[in-house]
Amino acid sequence: MNPSVESILEKYPNAKRDALIPILQEVQESQGYLSKEAIAAIGRHLGLPVSKIYGVATFYNQFRFSPRGQYHIQVCRGTACHVKGSAKVLEALKQELKLEPGNTTRDGLFSLEVVACIGACGLAPVIAINGEFYASLTPDKARNIIKSYRRKGAGNGSRQ
Amino acid sequence: MVHVNNFIKCCDRCWHSLDHPCPDLIDCINRGPLCHDDQTCHHRRLEQLQNHRRTRLERPAIFVGTGTCGLGAGAGYTLQRIKQYLQDKNVIADVYEVGCVGLCVGEPIVDIQLPNRTRISYQKITENKVDQLLDCALAGDVLMDHVICQYPDGAAQPWQHVPFITEHPFFAPQTRWVLANCGIIDPTSIEEYIANGGYQALAKAIHRLTPAELCDLIERSGLRGRGGGGFLTGRKWKLALTTPGDQKYFICNADEGDPGAFMDRAVIEGDPFRVLEGLSIAAYGIGANKAYIYIRAEYPLAIRRLKSAISQAKDYGLLGFNILDSGFSLDVIIKQGAGAFVCGEETALIHSIEGKRGMPRPRPPYPTQHGLFGQPTVINNVETLANVPEIVLKGPEWFSSLGTAASKGTKVFALSGKIVNTGLVEVAMGTKLRDIIFRIGGGIPNGKSYKAVQIGGPSGGCIPEQHLDIEIDYETLQGVGAMMGSGGLVVMDETTCMVDVAKFFMDFIQRESCGKCIPCREGTRRMLEILQRITRGRGSETGIAALERFKGVMYLNRLAEVIKDTSLCGLGKSAPNPVLSTLRWFKSEYEAHIYERKCPAGVCAELLFYKIDTSKCTGCTLCAKNCPAEAIVGNPKTPHFIIQDKCIGCGTCVDKCKFGAVIVE
Numbered sequence: 001m002n003p004s005v006e007s008i009l010e011k012y013p014n015a016k017r018d019a020l021i022p023i024l025q026e027v028q029e030s031q032g033y034l035s036k037e038a039i040a041a042i043g044r045h046l047g048l049p050v051s052k053i054y055g056v057a058t059f060y061n062q063f064r065f066s067p068r069g070q071y072h073i074q075v076c077r078g079t080a081c082h083v084k085g086s087a088k089v090l091e092a093l094k095q096e097l098k099l100e101p102g103n104t105t106r107d108g109l110f111s112l113e114v115v116a117c118i119g120a121c122g123l124a125p126v127i128a129i130n131g132e133f134y135a136s137l138t139p140d141k142a143r144n145i146i147k148s149y150r151r152k153g154a155g156n157g158s159r160q
Numbered sequence: 161m162v163h164v165n166n167f168i169k170c171c172d173r174c175w176h177s178l179d180h181p182c183p184d185l186i187d188c189i190n191r192g193p194l195c196h197d198d199q200t201c202h203h204r205r206l207e208q209l210q211n212h213r214r215t216r217l218e219r220p221a222i223f224v225g226t227g228t229c230g231l232g233a234g235a236g237y238t239l240q241r242i243k244q245y246l247q248d249k250n251v252i253a254d255v256y257e258v259g260c261v262g263l264c265v266g267e268p269i270v271d272i273q274l275p276n277r278t279r280i281s282y283q284k285i286t287e288n289k290v291d292q293l294l295d296c297a298l299a300g301d302v303l304m305d306h307v308i309c310q311y312p313d314g315a316a317q318p319w320q321h322v323p324f325i326t327e328h329p330f331f332a333p334q335t336r337w338v339l340a341n342c343g344i345i346d347p348t349s350i351e352e353y354i355a356n357g358g359y360q361a362l363a364k365a366i367h368r369l370t371p372a373e374l375c376d377l378i379e380r381s382g383l384r385g386r387g388g389g390g391f392l393t394g395r396k397w398k399l400a401l402t403t404p405g406d407q408k409y410f411i412c413n414a415d416e417g418d419p420g421a422f423m424d425r426a427v428i429e430g431d432p433f434r435v436l437e438g439l440s441i442a443a444y445g446i447g448a449n450k451a452y453i454y455i456r457a458e459y460p461l462a463i464r465r466l467k468s469a470i471s472q473a474k475d476y477g478l479l480g481f482n483i484l485d486s487g488f489s490l491d492v493i494i495k496q497g498a499g500a501f502v503c504g505e506e507t508a509l510i511h512s513i514e515g516k517r518g519m520p521r522p523r524p525p526y527p528t529q530h531g532l533f534g535q536p537t538v539i540n541n542v543e544t545l546a547n548v549p550e551i552v553l554k555g556p557e558w559f560s561s562l563g564t565a566a567s568k569g570t571k572v573f574a575l576s577g578k579i580v581n582t583g584l585v586e587v588a589m590g591t592k593l594r595d596i597i598f599r600i601g602g603g604i605p606n607g608k609s610y611k612a613v614q615i616g617g618p619s620g621g622c623i624p625e626q627h628l629d630i631e632i633d634y635e636t637l638q639g640v641g642a643m644m645g646s647g648g649l650v651v652m653d654e655t656t657c658m659v660d661v662a663k664f665f666m667d668f669i670q671r672e673s674c675g676k677c678i679p680c681r682e683g684t685r686r687m688l689e690i691l692q693r694i695t696r697g698r699g700s701e702t703g704i705a706a707l708e709r710f711k712g713v714m715y716l717n718r719l720a721e722v723i724k725d726t727s728l729c730g731l732g733k734s735a736p737n738p739v740l741s742t743l744r745w746f747k748s749e750y751e752a753h754i755y756e757r758k759c760p761a762g763v764c765a766e767l768l769f770y771k772i773d774t775s776k777c778t779g780c781t782l783c784a785k786n787c788p789a790e791a792i793v794g795n796p797k798t799p800h801f802i803i804q805d806k807c808i809g810c811g812t813c814v815d816k817c818k819f820g821a822v823i824v825e
Contacts, residue, residue, distance in 0.1 A: 018533075020515035021498055025457065059517040059674070060498030062457055078419030079614060079650045080576035082664050091810070095788070116501065116668065117419035118458060120232045121576035121648070122264020122583050131460070133232035139815070 002030035005038045009045045020046060024057055033064040061116070069104045069111035071149050073097075074128045078117030085138075086125035090114065092139035093127075096146045109153045110146070167476050168208065168351075170201035181477045183485040186363045189354055212355035214273060215315060220253040220298060223271035223279075225343055227260030227429045228461055229422075233267035237287040242270070245294050253298075259430020261343025262584035263330055264576075266308060269343070272297045278316045281308040281325075311344075330581050333600050335562065335570050335588045338546045342430030342584075347465055350472040353433040359478055361549035365441045366486040369552075374445040375401055378548065381556035382568035387413060387504070387541030388616065388645040389730075390567070390634040396538055399528035400446040403536040408448040411532065411539040412439050413509060414455035414462070417501040418617030419668065421648035423572040424542040426584050428455070428462040431546070432469035438545030440479065440490055441552055446538050449489050454509055457496040466494055501618070501672035505729045506531075506539045508674065519676045520729035541646070543572055563589035567633035577614075577650040580605050587632075594628040597651060608653040612745070616645025618665045618672075619734030621741030622658065641741040643734065657763035658746040659753050663691040665738035673731065680732030683723040687739060690716050694753045697766035697809070713754055717743065762824050765809035769825040772813075774799040776821035783813035783822065 008026050012019050020042070027038050034057060043050045057063040075090050094100065097110050104111040120126045123135035127142065134145055167176065173196045176182035188194045190209065193201045210216040224230070224239045239257065246253055261269060266283030270293065273279035283306055285293055296303045302319055309328040310319055318324070325331045345352045353359070365374055379394025400408060412435065416424040428435055435453075443451045455463055470492050473479035481489045495513050502508045503518040510532050512518035531537025547569060551559045560568045567589040573596060576582045580602030587596060597603065597613060604610050612622040621642035623630075630636045634644050652661065670684040690712035701709075720736030727733045743750060752758050759767040772783075772792075777799040784792040784800055791807040794800030802813070814822045 017515040018513060021512065022496070025496055025498065056515065056517055059519075060500050062498040077668075079617070079648065079661075079664070080420050080582075082419075083577045083650055083652055083656055083661070088811070115458065116417065116499070116672075117421075118228070119416065119422040119425045120229050120264075121420055121422055121574060121650075122229050122267070123232045124576060124582075126232060133228070135232045 005031070005041050009041065012045070015046055017046065017048070020048070020053065020056060021060075024053075024063060028063060033067050035065075067104065067108070068113075070109050070153055071129050072111050072113065073146075074113050074115045074118065075101070076116075076118045076120070076124070076126045076128075077114050078119075078121060078124070080121035081117075081125040084124040088139050089125050089127065089137050089142045092142050093146065096143050109150065170204050171198070173198075173201075176477065178477050178480070181482055181485045183363075183367060185477065185484055186354060186359045190360075208351070209355050212349070212352045214279075215313070217273060217275040219275065220251075221273045221279075222253055222255045222294075223258045223273075224255065225260055225267060225269040225271075226257040227343075227426055228459070229260055229264045229426075230267045230269065231461070233264075234286050235268035238268045238270065238285055238290055241287045241290040242294065245290060251294075251298060256346045257348070258344065259342045259347050260426045260584065261430075262339060262426070262586075263308065263581065264583040265581050266583075269308070274298075274300065276316055278313045278318045279311045280319060280322060281310070282306040283308045329602070330583070330600055333591070333595060334586050336586050337550055337570050338427060338434075338543055338572055339430070339584060339586045341434065342426060345431070347430055347432055348468055350433060350469070350476060350478075353431075357553075358433055358549075359437055361552040362437050362440050362444075362478065363484055365552050366444055366484060366488050371401055371445050371447055372398075374441070374552070377556050378445065378551060381551045381559040382563070382566075383544065383547055383551060383559065384567060384634065385541060386543035386547070386571065386647070388619070388643060388647075390644060393540060393544055396528060396540075397442065397445045399526070400448075400536045400538045403529055405536040407450065407533075407535050408446055409532045409535055409537040410439065410443040410446060410448040410451040411509065411513070411537060412451065412453045412542060412545055413504065413506075413539050414453055414459075414542045415497040415503050415509065416456060416459075416542075416646065417497075417504050417672075418646045418648050420576060420614070420617055420650045421574045421646040423574050423584055423647060425459050425462050427542055427546050427572070428459070429465050432462075432465045433473070434546050434549060435542055436466075436469050436473055436479070436492070438548035439492065440483070441548050442538070442540060442545055443490050444488050446536070448538075449491065451490060451492045452495050452513055452532075453492060454495045454497055454503070454513060457498060463494065463496065470494070500674070501668075502674045502729070502731050505731060508729070509539060510537065517674070519674045520731075522728060543647075564631060564633045566635060571632070571644070571647055573647045573649045575601050575649050575651070578604055578608065578653040578656070579651040589633045590631040592629055593623065593632055596632070596649065597628070601651065604651065604653045608655060610651070611654050611656055612652045612658065614650040614652065614661065614738075615648070616643040616737075617648050618669050619643060619730065619737055620645045620648075621737050622652075622661070622745060623741075624745040641737070641744055643737070655761055655763070657759050657761035658742040658749045659691065659695055659759070660761075660763045662739045662742045663688065663695060666691055666735075669731070669735045673735070677726075677728040677732060679723045679726040680728070680735060683719060683727075684732075684735050686712075687716065687719055687723070687736065690719075691739070694750070695759070695764040695767065698757060699766070710754075758825075765811065768809045768811070769804070770802050770807055770809065770811075770813060771823045771825065772800055772802055773821045773823055776819050778819055778821075780818070782816045782818070786812050786816045788812060 099112050101112050101114045125137045170193050192205045226235045270285040271281045309325045310322045375397040383393045384390045414424050500518045503512045505520045508518040508520045527537040570586050572586045614622050627640045666688040670688045673680045675681045693709045720740050723736050752760050779797040789806050789808045791803045
């Protein structure tokens, strides 16, 4: 069981403004995303209006406001990956999952995210699924990886 | 052996503790014991050192490169398999996880060192190669197919027919100062770092130099900011030192947002103590007792390594209160960046640490006057700080003896893209670009020809063939319309379209623009639109749209200049660089796109024209089945045809055709 928002906030007594981003990161880490309720609770704790918190949270790429899938796919679109054809890999993933970046599939199995650069340029093009790297991809390889995850996900209850 | 806070004492007479630190701790570990004379203690110390330097092995040592790039290539599975093998065969050996040695193309890299022999590095050791390698190596043989090189080592007996690291084409032209330990030592062990000369520089700085002397020393060495700006590091420190303030801050910028650069990550993963030591020395130099490391949340492994390094340094009394009894105290706090490219800009980074939106503010006042929480603050990049310990230890003259007139020392470059040896390369300033790409990098794979190298990330530029002989430093790169940036080198071959590259960077900058100033927010969007129009097919273009397209082309240059001149921060000021530099060197490609609506490199999908060569087509129907737009018609066993109006130019048919019958024009 992941720690609740309240228990995270307890770790930051008398927190000031500079604790806002670490708190947001920790809440997202445990809940998977930033819900309205969580943001309201953080606002009460820090004495900040919810609008200010949204202002900060929407500025940074890291924060999500909807739950992510059981398998979270990060597609690297760094320069090296682009030069080596990551656009086609992304296209293949979009087709295979029928999904636009930033969204989650209906069955809650996959969510797709485009990231600027994972820092594994030597192995371009790269994607990461739940933090596990897949390197030197082609559109076909990417499709096969999704299929294998789908088989894995079908085996256990996929609804989050 | 007595443990106090994880520090191993030789005997009870050693009085070092966190409450009462010993000033000579580092010296004592290396030459000790110093406070009492005892041969047993001396032998014990020596034994520890030899263990940590691995000059006297009793059993085989196996090193697996488990940096992010290694793990991406499957080093995690390799490691598991190695442990399983040792268990199954009852072999006793030590397994260490090390960082990245820099040869990413060879990952997963495994090194093996047998007692009394030199250490050998093997490449491409995937899970299925482990048994073969260990069978061979533990029997005292060399698996020649996978050998990279061996590391020369004083007393150990070298292997026959195995090249030394100094003879390897990838490593020979390099000068590895910052990367000296990466991939060699265990990044999770402070003992090993100290045994290899670590923390002597910090001890020297806080005991024998005043902050002013230290700043002066760094300034005389000629070290310039490795984050890309190139400001003299020592001068920046002096500015902060001479500004009065009751609390000063030092920030290490590890928010490596540049797509295509990964040296900061590799240095932190491979040698976190070096960065920490550099940061401690730097904080002492400006009189700060609180330091932040601002690191990307996308680098989980680097964050883990840093956290472990900080806690070990605290246990040893090399971080925290009254370090080595010098009166200097330092707290280091890790702040995770939340993924905004603009946070590499120093004022934006400060706002981000303060918990605000990471938007820059006008300078002056510079952070050295008015920085984090309004106090004097210095921000240095990881690589800048990683250079500091060696400079303090070996002196400014040693450092400035290498490099060009205005740029001293070495620079780490991240080589990626269409190049044989992708990886991290550290060379002396003033090395020819051609040497980096063709000698170290091994040139372009698949027999293709070189077109350009993109240097400096989204704020940099492309360098064409005719300028490959420039000697790299901050100024020469600016002369050809690029910049040092963080040092990402992305190599492009003939199949890369320069307009597409410019569009890619514009898209990135436009998304990452913080939106505070209009020239950058609106200007980059307009520029992106113009580039998109250039790369669009004729499709359903009406008269007015064609005019719009040309109008955009006419204004492109002007727009770029205005954005450059009027933006608030470095991101906007350098945003047009990718477009300006590709326009400058690859004008003909733009012209082909604009006038002929053709993409010479065959990248821009909408400008491509697919045709099936009826003499080669066998009618296997593969292409028709896979065409997402159902644009291919034909009966089985007879040649197929592409309906141009339906074709979306995705290129699936080219990938699918086994007979090479699809022609792209």
